[in-house]
Amino acid sequence: MLIGVVFFLFAFAEKRNHGRVLSEVNLHFTNSENLYLTEEAVNKLLIQNKVKVRSIEKETLDLNRVETLLEAHDMIENAEVFMTVDGKLGAKITQRKPIARVMAGLPYYMDRQGLKMPLSEHYSARVPLVTGVSEDQLQEIHPLVTYIRNDEFLTKHVTELNRLKNGKYRLRLRQLDFEVLLGTVEDIDTKFRNFKAFYLKAMKDEKLNAYKKVDLQFGDQVVCTKK
Structure with a gap:
């Protein structure tokens, strides 16, 4: 009798669960x-x-x-x-997480995997602008944008990345009038380390507004052009 009751309860639960809808x-x-x-x-x-x-x-x-x-x-x-x-x-x-906004005929984002991502109707991400880049060049610029995104100083200052026709990159900064010539995406750690050292020294000397161009393409040197 006990076994019969157990089987009845099991069958009842199974039937009820089977008929349950989402x-x-x-x-x-x-x-x-x-x-x-x-x-x-x-x-x-x-x-x-x-x-x-x-x-x-x-x-x-x-x-x-x-x-x-x-x-x-x-x-x-x-x-x-x-x-x-x-x-x-x-x-x-x-x-998906956008890390840059690519300005093209029809603008789009580049996500953190370096892939094309459409703009959203609901939210506009505050990310750097990228110009001069075609869709098949996203993987080329992806390491550069990722490096900037993972660095607090660069995230704060870099607002635009422009790929020139010769394959080199130029950066524009927030609230500063000079452009930064980065060159290719090689040795970016060294280039940005040099740039940070220059920036801190120029800020200390109150000379940040004295330059129109800062060139990071020459190894350990930072070549500046005054206005």
């Missing part, structure tokens, strides 16, 4: 950042692809397919989809 979708954006993508946009994407989470039984929902759909979105870098025992669909979403 009641809602819980979205979690990593780092609490949902700047470029809204929850409404995610739900719309699922609906457009016929993932009717409020009417599909748990056993019939392909979580891998949902992950693939989400990761195909232009603003999503990674998605982890899961389902709770009480019939709720959850998704942990990592959005």
Whole structure:
């Protein structure tokens, strides 16, 4: 009799669980950042692809397919989809992170992986401008932009990177009237270390506004041209 009761409860629970439908979708954006993508946009994407989470039984929902759909979105870098025992669909979403804005016929971002990323309707990222670069040159400039982004001093001062026709780069700085000739993207650690030393010395001597050009292309030297 006891065994019969156990089997009855197990069968009842199994039947109830099988018939349970997904009641809602819980979205979690990593780092609490949902700047470029809204929850409404995610739900719309699922609906457009016929993932009717409020009417599909748990056993019939392909979580891998949902992950693939989400990761195909232009603003999503990674998605982890899961389902709770009480019939709720959850998704942990990592959005793509822009590190530069490329000025072209149709402007776009470059993300932290060095890939083209469309602008967002919901948020405008405060990142350096990049000019003179084509899409097939993004991987060339990616190490340079990443280096600047990871350096507090450079992030504060560099506002624009311009690729010249000879393949060399010129930088423009915030609130300073001179341009910085960086050259190629090689030896950027040495070049920026020299630039920081020059900047601190010129600021101490109150001569930052005395120059119109600072050239970092000559090894350990910083060649300056006065106005």
